Amino acid sequence: MAESMTAAKKVKFVVTRQDAPDAKSYTEEFEIPYRPNMNVISALMEIQRNPVNNSGKGTAPVCWESNCLEEVCGACSMVINGKPRQACTALVDKLEQPIRLEPMRTFPVVRDLVIDRKRMFNSLKKVKAWIPIDGTYDLGPGPRMAEPKRQWAYELSKCMTCGVCLEACPNVNDKTSFIGPAPISQVRLFNAHPTGEMNKDERLETLLDDGGIEGCGNSQNCVRACPKGIPLTTSIAEMNRDTTKLMFKNWFKV
Numbered sequence: 001m002a003e004s005m006t007a008a009k010k011v012k013f014v015v016t017r018q019d020a021p022d023a024k025s026y027t028e029e030f031e032i033p034y035r036p037n038m039n040v041i042s043a044l045m046e047i048q049r050n051p052v053n054n055s056g057k058g059t060a061p062v063c064w065e066s067n068c069l070e071e072v073c074g075a076c077s078m079v080i081n082g083k084p085r086q087a088c089t090a091l092v093d094k095l096e097q098p099i100r101l102e103p104m105r106t107f108p109v110v111r112d113l114v115i116d117r118k119r120m121f122n123s124l125k126k127v128k129a130w131i132p133i134d135g136t137y138d139l140g141p142g143p144r145m146a147e148p149k150r151q152w153a154y155e156l157s158k159c160m161t162c163g164v165c166l167e168a169c170p171n172v173n174d175k176t177s178f179i180g181p182a183p184i185s186q187v188r189l190f191n192a193h194p195t196g197e198m199n200k201d202e203r204l205e206t207l208l209d210d211g212g213i214e215g216c217g218n219s220q221n222c223v224r225a226c227p228k229g230i231p232l233t234t235s236i237a238e239m240n241r242d243t244t245k246l247m248f249k250n251w252f253k254v
Contacts (some may be wrong), residue, residue, distance in 0.1 A: 009034035010097040011043060012054075015062055016106060017112045025109070029098070030062075032147050039088040040101065041066050063112040071227060074162030077104055078113045084167035086137035104167040120161050123183040127206045131196045156189040156235065158228040165232060168225035171217045178215030181222040185235035191242070204239070204246045213239055237251040 010031045018025040030056055032046045035174055041064075048061040058167040067073040069088045076087040079102040081095055092099065107115040133139060145153065166172045166180040187203045207213045215235065222232045 011038070011092055013043060013047070014098045014100045015047075015112070015122050016100075017062065018103070018109050019060075019111065021108060021110060023118040028059065034092070036093075038092040040078075040090040040092065040095075040099070041069060043092060043099075044087070044101075049169060063110075063114050065114050072160060074160030076100065077162045077164050077167070077181050078169070079104055083128065084163070084164045084225055086162065089227070100147075104163055106167045106169075106172055107163060115163070117161065117163050120163055120166065120180070120182065123179040124161070124186060126179065126201060127183050127187050127203050129186040129190055131190060131193055132199060133195065145173060145194060146194075149192060152231075153189055155230060156185055156192075157188060160190075160228065160229055164225050164227055165222035167199065168221040170219055170221065171215050176215055177211030179211050179238060181216070181232040184213060184216075184239050185232050188235040188238055200242075201246060204243050207239055208247065213243055 011034050013030045013032070015030065016025055016030050017028050030047050030052075032043055032050075035042070044062055044064050051059050053059050056176040064078065066076040066078065066088060066089070068075075071086050071089050074086070077084065078085065078087055079085075079100075080090050081100050084104055087101075101113060103109045103113045103115050107117055107119060110116055163180065163182075165182050168177075169180055171178045172180045184207065187207060191200045191203055216236055218233075218236075220233050223230075226232060
């Protein structure tokens with residue numbers, strides 16, 4: 001009896017679609033059979049298998065991105081019921097229906113729920129979010145980090161470049177050049193590394209440039225939205241302190 005009731009249950013989705021980057025967006029409604037423990041990605045897969053909307057009309061399958069399906073890659077970011085988050089961990093049972101799916105608007109829309117996150121990757125290049133080493137020969141084991149520092153640095157390393165914090169931040173939009181919380185936090189991570197700190201001032205100088213740390217309005221939306229619980233506001237406060245120190249150092253030529 002319970003199985004027949006589950007089979008009869010339906011899940012309704014309202015998907016914001018866009019056929020091309022310059023096309024006008026529109027919404028399309030879908031209704032799919034309910035399954036226990038279904039997440040948004042499995043629902044989108046069901047729509048892909050049978051792309052028929054609520055009007056009974058065949059349509060193009062909804063486009064979205066996903067990869068790891070375990071909240072590690074960051075590819076499946078979208079706005080679900082008004083909140084930017086990962087679709088792979090959004091369980092249908094915990095969402096109010098109809099479930100509304102939209103692309104993150106901080107980034108250019110490629111098609112449907114697929115976005116171009118190039119803005120984030122360019123920001124990581126800008127702040128040199130890597131450890132520069134000579135990879136032509138074996139350098140042996142690297143320098144060890146003190147355990148307390150390693151523990152909080154590990155939390156920062158969980159960043160998936162998913163873009164959720166940028167979508168939640170009111171200061172990241174097409175009218176500003178603010179790089180957003182994630183790249184700032186990555187500066188803190190790589191400046192904490194015993195080898196990476198050799199380029200510490202260079203990264204901090206980038207944060208003093210246009211679009212850097214001065215663009216933060218301290219709304220703290222980012223830390224509440226981050227799916228990995230990264231202490232983004234703590235990182236921003238630390239980088240505020242370090243960039244201020246660097247300014248005084250530059251002024252007085254210390």
